[in-house]
Amino acid sequence: MSTVAQFTERELVARIQDHFPPPPDWVLVGIGDDAAVVEAERNRVEVLTVDMLVEGVHFDRRFTPPAAIGHRALAANLSDVAAMGAEPRAGVLSLGLPADLPAADLDGIVSGLASLAARYRLHIVGGNLTRSPGPLIIDVTLTGTVKRRQVLRRRGARPGDVLYVSGTAGGAAAGLEALRDAAAAGHPDPSGFEDAARLYRFPEPRVRLGQLLARNRAATACMDSSDGLADAIRQLAEASGVGVEVDGESVPVHSEARAWFTARGRDPVVAAMSGGDDYELLFAVNPRAHGRLRTVASHAGAPLTRIGVCTAERTLALRWPSLSSADALPPGYAHFR
Amino acid sequence: MSTVAQFTERELVARIQDHFPPPPDWVLVGIGDDAAVVEAERNRVEVLTVDMLVEGVHFDRRFTPPAAIGHRALAANLSDVAAMGAEPRAGVLSLGLPADLPAADLDGIVSGLASLAARYRLHIVGGNLTRSPGPLIIDVTLTGTVKRRQVLRRRGARPGDVLYVSGTAGGAAAGLEALRDAAAAGHPDPSGFEDAARLYRFPEPRVRLGQLLARNRAATACMDSSDGLADAIRQLAEASGVGVEVDGESVPVHSEARAWFTARGRDPVVAAMSGGDDYELLFAVNPRAHGRLRTVASHAGAPLTRIGVCTAERTLALRWPSLSSADALPPGYAHFR
Numbered sequence: 207m208s209t210v211a212q213f214t215e216r217e218l219v220a221r222i223q224d225h226f227p228p229p230p231d232w233v234l235v236g237i238g239d240d241a242a243v244v245e246a247e248r249n250r251v252e253v254l255t256v257d258m259l260v261e262g263v264h265f266d267r268r269f270t271p272p273a274a275i276g277h278r279a280l281a282a283n284l285s286d287v288a289a290m291g292a293e294p295r296a297g298v299l300s301l302g303l304p305a306d307l308p309a310a311d312l313d314g315i316v317s318g319l320a321s322l323a324a325r326y327r328l329h330i331v332g333g334n335l336t337r338s339p340g341p342l343i344i345d346v347t348l349t350g351t352v353k354r355r356q357v358l359r360r361r362g363a364r365p366g367d368v369l370y371v372s373g374t375a376g377g378a379a380a381g382l383e384a385l386r387d388a389a390a391a392g393h394p395d396p397s398g399f400e401d402a403a404r405l406y407r408f409p410e411p412r413v414r415l416g417q418l419l420a421r422n423r424a425a426t427a428c429m430d431s432s433d434g435l436a437d438a439i440r441q442l443a444e445a446s447g448v449g450v451e452v453d454g455e456s457v458p459v460h461s462e463a464r465a466w467f468t469a470r471g472r473d474p475v476v477a478a479m480s481g482g483d484d485y486e487l488l489f490a491v492n493p494r495a496h497g498r499l500r501t502v503a504s505h506a507g508a509p510l511t512r513i514g515v516c517t518a519e520r521t522l523a524l525r526w527p528s529l530s531s532a533d534a535l536p537p538g539y540a541h542f543r
Numbered sequence: 544m545s546t547v548a549q550f551t552e553r554e555l556v557a558r559i560q561d562h563f564p565p566p567p568d569w570v571l572v573g574i575g576d577d578a579a580v581v582e583a584e585r586n587r588v589e590v591l592t593v594d595m596l597v598e599g600v601h602f603d604r605r606f607t608p609p610a611a612i613g614h615r616a617l618a619a620n621l622s623d624v625a626a627m628g629a630e631p632r633a634g635v636l637s638l639g640l641p642a643d644l645p646a647a648d649l650d651g652i653v654s655g656l657a658s659l660a661a662r663y664r665l666h667i668v669g670g671n672l673t674r675s676p677g678p679l680i681i682d683v684t685l686t687g688t689v690k691r692r693q694v695l696r697r698r699g700a701r702p703g704d705v706l707y708v709s710g711t712a713g714g715a716a717a718g719l720e721a722l723r724d725a726a727a728a729g730h731p732d733p734s735g736f737e738d739a740a741r742l743y744r745f746p747e748p749r750v751r752l753g754q755l756l757a758r759n760r761a762a763t764a765c766m767d768s769s770d771g772l773a774d775a776i777r778q779l780a781e782a783s784g785v786g787v788e789v790d791g792e793s794v795p796v797h798s799e800a801r802a803w804f805t806a807r808g809r810d811p812v813v814a815a816m817s818g819g820d821d822y823e824l825l826f827a828v829n830p831r832a833h834g835r836l837r838t839v840a841s842h843a844g845a846p847l848t849r850i851g852v853c854t855a856e857r858t859l860a861l862r863w864p865s866l867s868s869a870d871a872l873p874p875g876y877a878h879f880r
Binding site: 234235238239240241242243244245246247250251252253254255256257258259260261262263264285286287289290292296298299300301302331332333334336337338339340341343345347349350352354357359360428429430445 | 597
């Protein structure tokens with residue numbers, strides 16, 4: 207089994223390049239010079255975002271196959287581009303490779319990334335390769351474009367605006383726990399939690415939804431839920447200067463996640479809202495824009511669920527209507543402390 | 544002594560942000576949203592480049608102070624932007640931080656990077672923070688702009704074009720060796736090799752020179768020498784489809800590097816050409832454009848030395864005129880094999 211250490215940097219670059227289609231006309235200089243050169247798109251502004259995935263922090267090679275590592279690295283960035291309402295355009299890929307990484311795993315990583323990129327007509331125009339003394343490191347920077355007046359921000363929500371979230375919550379978090387447990391028990395896949403595992407390994411960024419919200423001016427604020435739905439709600443509320451009342455019973459908890467958390471004696475809604483890696487969009491809608499939202503919903507390719515409302519009073523409450531009770535919003539996923 | 548693990552991600556972002564000036568008008572959305580948003584610059588194309596520095600591969604914290612780590616991470620990228628003839632514009636900073644990194648070291652790293660950015664009116668518009676289970680990781684992505692017809696590429700040199708290099712060669716490589724030896728002996732700095740150590744720790748990217756070459760259309764091809772002068776010559780020649788005859792006696796070996804390599808029984812020219820981390824520009828000039836080159840040279844802020852000539856025969860030779868002998872070009876710095 208050959209490892210990356212047996213190849214020159216140039217051979218590895220050629221190997222990576224093989225996974226990507228030829229660049230379009232607007233890429234004036236692609237892979238292989240000191241830097242890439244691209245034409246700007248007229249009448250649009252540029253979105254710029256970066257995300258680093260580090261082995262042992264963001265993924266575990268025991269249960270995250272190479273294609274999933276590549277997919278996840280790009281999905282995190284595409285989700286940020288989506289949350290701004292932008293269309294993905296160009297990306298650069300920076301890899302830190304342990305010497306013992308099998309060359310076939312590098313192929314798998316790049317292949318997973320390239321498949322997702324192709325679906326969104328995103329072009330990888332350059333990058334950087336280096337050795338890593340320890341963990342596998344994947345850092346992706348993306349550019350995207352959006353009309354200036356259609357940029358979606360975290361701030362902009364007003365009291366009375368209704369909060370929506372796409373897809374489901376908690377699936378990736380439950381999938382990660384189930385994958386960890388299965389790996390510890392020596393099983394390749396967690397029986398009964400295949401869809402949750404898939405959501406962890408191959409999350410689908412809501413690129414189309416973000417663009418639809420932007421073009422239709424349907425949302426007053428938007429962000430992605432990569433650090434958990436609770437964290438997204440907190441950040442959007444804070445950036446907008448509003449409070450939020452979330453109806454805990456309306457949160458669309460993924461069915462396998464509900465089963466997983468319930469079986470472990472945890473409140474499924476709280477666990478789902480606290481878990482990370484969902485890559486759904488949370489957004490606020492002015493009640494008068496519900497017609498626009500219907501247009502968006504019919505083309506979004508994902509269910510959109512009303513989960514709460516923005517309030518003038520700047521508190522964050524999680525209400526349980528059938529119990530006539532309320533809790534504080536649970537915490538989000540913490541990277542550091 | 545507080546470490547980064549004692550802070551929340553938000554506190555660390557605020558701490559980092561404190562080092563940067565307020566963003567200019569063309570930054571529509573800066574740090575603190577899902578992604579940054581910038582206006583494109585009219586009538587210019589965009590350059591995009593990324594470089595990752597990993598502890599234990601690209602720097603050793605024993606003899607690379609925090610400010611130098613930040614400086615070097617940005618210099619590597621600025622050098623790539625310079626090699627394309629572009630003006631630096633916006634950047635995103637992605638950091639992987641070990642839990643035990645002192646918060647004061649994070650401040651030092653960002654401060655070193657911010658000082659260099661300010662000198663070139665580069666604005667850091669966003670980024671990403673994550674934990675690292677092992678090495679400190681700094682990945683910087685830069686954008687720059689250049690007029691479409693002034694882009695400098697590696698290809699474009701023709702037989703008869705004269706090769707020039709800026710500054711000196713081998714200083715950073717000798718500085719690194721001297722710093723390693725001094726650290727092993729328990730000394731903070733290598734006596735007698737202070738300038739070489741400075742070139743390693745705080746290399747000066749040739750941003751102004753790159754832009755002057757581009758604006759004056761003085762170069763037919765250009766690249767930076769970050770992987771060594773020999774590697775740069777080889778790559779420029781290959782991309783341009785030419786051979787090269789280098790006059791070994793004309794290579795501007797840094798004086799301390801000459802002393803360092805000579806004292807260790809190594810050919811100083813070969814050692815200087817093979818060492819990395821120089822961040823000088825290698826470029827080819829059509830003999831008829833020597834007037835333009837004089838204009839460039841008078842404003843470049845760095846000595847420019849003629850080191851060879853491009854040939855139709857596609858071989859790479861290192862000539863020693865006073866010995867009437869020739870060698871093959873030495874290898875460059877190898878990241879992998």
